[in-house]
Amino acid sequence: MENKTTSAVRNLQKKVSELQYKNSELEKKLQKFEQSFNTLLDAIPDMVYLKDKNLKNRIVNKAFADFVGLKKEDIIGKKDEEFFDPDLAEQCRSSDEEVLKKRTLVSVDEESDDKAGEAVYFNTLKSPIFDDKGNINGLVGISRDLTIIKTKEAQIKKSLEEKEVLLKEIHHRVKNNMQIISSLLNLQAKNIQEEGIKQIFNQCRSRIKAMSLVHDKLYKSSSLEKINFSNYTKTLTMHLMSINNTSERSIKLHFDMDEICLDINESIPLGLITNELVSNSLKHAFPSQSLFNNINKEPKQISVSLKKKKGKNIELTVKDNGVGLPNNFEEKTENSLGMNLVMDLVEQIKGKLKIDSLNGACFKITFSL
Ligand SMILES: Nc1ncnc2c1ncn2[C@@H]1O[C@H](COP(=O)(O)OP(=O)(O)OP(=O)(O)O)[C@@H](O)[C@H]1O
Numbered sequence: 052m053e054n055k056t057t058s059a060v061r062n063l064q065k066k067v068s069e070l071q072y073k074n075s076e077l078e079k080k081l082q083k084f085e086q087s088f089n090t091l092l093d094a095i096p097d098m099v100y101l102k103d104k105n106l107k108n109r110i111v112n113k114a115f116a117d118f119v120g121l122k123k124e125d126i127i128g129k130k131d132e133e134f135f136d137p138d139l140a141e142q143c144r145s146s147d148e149e150v151l152k153k154r155t156l157v158s159v160d161e162e163s164d165d166k167a168g169e170a171v172y173f174n175t176l177k178s179p180i181f182d183d184k185g186n187i188n189g190l191v192g193i194s195r196d197l198t199i200i201k202t203k204e205a206q207i208k209k210s211l212e213e214k215e216v217l218l219k220e221i222h223h224r225v226k227n228n229m230q231i232i233s234s235l236l237n238l239q240a241k242n243i244q245e246e247g248i249k250q251i252f253n254q255c256r257s258r259i260k261a262m263s264l265v266h267d268k269l270y271k272s273s274s275l276e277k278i279n280f281s282n283y284t285k286t287l288t289m290h291l292m293s294i295n296n297t298s299e300r301s302i303k304l305h306f307d308m309d310e311i312c313l314d315i316n317e318s319i320p321l322g323l324i325t326n327e328l329v330s331n332s333l334k335h336a337f338p339s340q341s342l343f344n345n346i347n348k349e350p351k352q353i354s355v356s357l358k359k360k361k362g363k364n365i366e367l368t369v370k371d372n373g374v375g376l377p378n379n380f381e382e383k384t385e386n387s388l389g390m391n392l393v394m395d396l397v398e399q400i401k402g403k404l405k406i407d408s409l410n411g412a413c414f415k416i417t418f419s420l
């Protein structure tokens with residue numbers, strides 16, 4: 052009997068010590084896990100915190116404790132209003148309550164002052180935590196400091212605004228300088244008696260005007276990069292019409308324009324091309340004083356069209372219903388400035404030029420954006 056009791060006690064003692072060993076092993080594992088968990092949490096540069104449903108902080112990481120300026124153990128068990136300034140505490144409480152109410156992830160941008168009184172900006176993501184029955188147990192939050200990004204953003208914005216003002220100023224000055232050059236040519240032309248040379252001066256002024264108009268439109272455009280080319284062409288052509296007494300000569304202008312915006316590299320050559328071609332129509336197409344053209348007695352007309360074509364292709368057409376191109380057109384253009392300039396500029400924009408003279412003169416330029 053005694054032997055049986057002794058052996059039962061021994062067995063029990065053995066089981067107890069086995070359980071004690073297992074327990075201490077589990078404790079060690081738990082400690083190790085806790086250590087790894089804290090190491091992981093503290094290695095996260097964002098602020099991480101877990102609150103219970105009464106909004107008391109239960110777990111916080113080092114980044115959070117550093118921002119608050121307290122030890123972790125002095126934060127645990129406390130509500131935000133016990134260590135944050137009232138403004139920030141209110142921002143936090145309001146988004147906490149939103150999470151608890153909506154039971155879903157909430158993203159908020161928060162603003163506060165750091166310990167030195169400097170403005171700091173955060174983006175915070177907060178999600179609810181649920182128990183097994185789906186009841187809300189609390190929430191977990193991650194706040195990322197965006198102060199450096201925001202400061203850089205503000206610096207870039209400021210520098211961009213400064214550059215825009217500068218660019219505007221440059222376009223304005225370029226336009227003004229071109230106007231001065233044009234006025235100088237005008238003054239010089241006044242002392243010239245020979246009509247042919249006077250005309251050359253005026254053609255130069257017209258080319259300068261075509262270029263300065265691009266800068267004028269760029270200066271006035273909101274993007275500073277592109278101009279509404281249809282609008283530009285209208286202004287340019289109307290200007291050419293007005294200085295060439297077209298109302299007296301009964302020449303009508305017809306536009307067919309798609310809204311197309313082009314940058315300075317495309318606008319200047321195309322503007323100069325349009326200037327040459329419309330000037331040519333005005334200069335050569337309607338030599339007679341009659342109200343109608345020489346071919347089919349229709350009213351005299353110059354048409355300018357700008358059309359979007361397949362893909363990124365654009366087609367600019369300048370045509371008139373005047374006398375048409377002379378038979379020796381190619382020979383004539385060998386030494387003339389106008390058509391050579393047109394061909395060089397078409398090449399510059401990697402475009403193609405098609406000329407025909409079936410019913411007046413027609414110049415079609417296609418290019419790709
Ligand atoms: N729309 C047109 N209608 C009739 N003839 C034209 C037309 N466009 C050009 N021409 C003819 O082609 C020639 C060459 O034109 P181009 O523009 O090269 O020279 P220009 O107008 O005479 O002088 P500039 O070099 O000052 O422009 C003109 O002299 C003219 O005879």
Ligand SMILES: [Mg+2]
Pocket residue numbers: 327330331389390
């Ligand atoms: Mg010409």
